Amino acid sequence: MTHTTLGDISREHRRSYPLATAIVDDRYRLTWPEFDDRINRAAHALQAAGVGEGDRVLWLGQTSFRVFELLGACAKLGAMVCPANWRQSGEEFAFVIDDFDPKVVVWQEEEIGDAVRAARKLTQRDPVWWQHDTEGEGSYEYALAAQTTEDPWGSVDIDLPVLVIYTAAIGGRPNGSLLTQRNLLAMATEASYLTRTSQESVFLNSGPLFHIGNFQWDAMAVYVQGGTNVFVRRVEAEAVLDIITAEGVTSAFLMPPTIIQMTQIYDADKHDVSALRGGPFTPVWNGLLPPDTTPWGATPGGFGQTEVSGLAVVNGHGGRGQGNSGRPSPLARVRIVDVEGNEQPIGVPGEIVVAGDVVHAGYWNRPDINRQRMRDGWWHTTDLGRRENDGSIHFIGTMTRMIKSAAENIYPVEVENCLEQHPAVREAALIGVPDPQFTQSVKAVVALVEGAEVTAEELIEHCRVRIASYKKPRTVEFVNEIPKRDGAKDYEALDEMFGGGGYPGGDNVRA
Structure with missing residues (x-):
């Protein structure tokens, strides 16, 4: 007897929901049979590029349904896919490529093409590269078009990793968390109960796919229940409202700053959010949504x-x-x-x-x-x-200090390492300062090399070009010495000196 895998989910949905819409993404609108056909084509294309059980596929792009068909393809092959943080620098992309050692990289030109090309020059690996936002030879669609829709049937271990998400840096470098098919099915089962997801559910994948949050609320639940996953490449308030209206979206991964923008431009003559469940952020909708009575919403x-x-x-x-x-x-x-x-x-x-x-x-x-x-x-x-x-x-x-900026987790050691690479910086420490919009704002406390001079703006720019922009300090304080306790940086003293606070914990709940 074998366990049901993610690959089995799309196989069964094509029979159970032959007319239902599985995927909406810009010009793509796919029924479950059409989506499973694309999953099969992707699986054969990956096999032709040398991907087998335990091998890896890297996604360097923004939110797209293609991540989900790669997930389905890897599930059928026993391989794994990693959607990398598209906001990273070329150096950070190169680190992930070298560390993850993928057989195939699917990449995007729009917005991040320069960073991807920089990474290709820096990496020591030599994967197959497919561009997904173009056509013709060398493109993702070209690779799929050459393949059959025949299902690559085969037994796959449910405990094999299938989705890899690089977490915020621990010990100064990111680490790829290996989520198995069993993990994702457990996630979907739990979320289905908490959000009352059904085949009628329509989820807007408006969150970044390099975070676990979008998958848990509610992409995997909708996938497993046979509902519709809608994708938007970038979150812009007006466009999101239009999609929610057109598709009858029942849930979406949206953060309060975006919701506030949406409420400000909401027009009852143009927009319809009546099907939408607001979850924990229902109050932020300023009365546009009724109370969410699901276990998750309540x-x-x-x-x-x-x-x-x-x-x-x-x-x-x-x-x-x-x-x-x-x-x-x-x-x-x-x-x-x-x-x-x-x-x-x-x-x-x-x-x-x-x-x-x-x-x-x-x-x-x-x-x-x-x-x-x-x-x-x-x-x-x-x-x-x-x-x-x-x-x-x-x-x-x-137990390891963390700064929370909106939905992003920032570990100080990574930014401190970046700052300390600047020739003028002798030592740096990072603290979080309470911020009404972003939870915390990143502040760097810096001690300079004797006789060196550098401005706060120069240090912020130094970080911006080397690490993801959201990690860079917003402000910099200069001190003669970083306070120490037992030989280690005394962050509590720095918080006291410069107004640090608001860290995850206490009345806040980490997610």
Whole structure:
């Protein structure tokens, strides 16, 4: 007996929903049979390029339905696909290419072509390159057109990685989280319950595909339930409102700044958002949407990370409890442990560790980190929490310092390393300053080499061209010395000196 895989989902949907729309993306509107045909063509094209079980495909582009057909193709082959952060620099792209070692790279010219070409000059790898936003020889569509729609039937292990998402830097470099087919099916099952997803659901993939959030809310649930996934390359308020109106979108991955823009330009004569479920951001819609009565909408929030397939602990289970994060998904097990792995008593803080169908297969090519983090059959999250008397979990904060800017997680060490590469910088430390729009604003505290001179603007530009722009400092403070405690940078002292605060934890819930 074999388990149902992601590949089996599209195989069955083509029979069960032959007339239903699976995909909408600009000029593409595909039924489930048409979409599964494209998945099969993509699988054969990847095979022809040398991709087999355990091999890797890299996506260097913005949000597109092609990521989902590559996901389906890789699921049928036992391979894996990684949608990289398209906002990265050429140097960062090259790092991912060298680290991930893909057999095929599918790339985009629009907006990021210069960075991709820079990466091709820097990388040590020699993959097959297909451009997806063009036609003719060398294009993604050209590669697919040469292939048959015959299904590449074969047994695939449900515990093989299929989706890889590079997380924010740990130890100064990003790490690719290996999400298996079992992980994604567990995610879809959980989200289907929490959001009441059905075959009638229409989800707008308006979030970045290099984040877990778009997949969890609600792309995978809609995929598994046979609904419609709609894709938009870039999030612009007017265009998003038009798509929601035209497609009868029932849910979308939207952040408050975009929602606020949409409410400001909303025109009842042109726009219709009556089918839309607002989730936790319903109040931001300023009365345009009714209350969301699903478990996710009524009791939003929880605790999770990419490595546990998104949220492993959710307020939607058992109602909002004493803790701020709720209770574990039925497909997850959670303990609170001390440094030796012993379970802590009720009310005593410790590390949150997770086991079950939601735990990823580790990081790509990081055996040392995997041994450290996946001990005794439990994934060690490096996050602190406690179990409350009613059994719910309270998330306290990260054991590794993190700054939250809108939807982005920024780990200081990566930006500090970048700043310290500047010849004028002796030492740098990063703190987060509360920001009413973006949660936190990034502030750098810098000590210069004796006699050196550099402006704040020069240091910000130095970071902008070397790392993703959202990670760069917004402001810079110059000091003679970075304060230390036990030989390490004293971030608490820096917060006190320069108004730092608002870090994930306390009354905030990490997602």
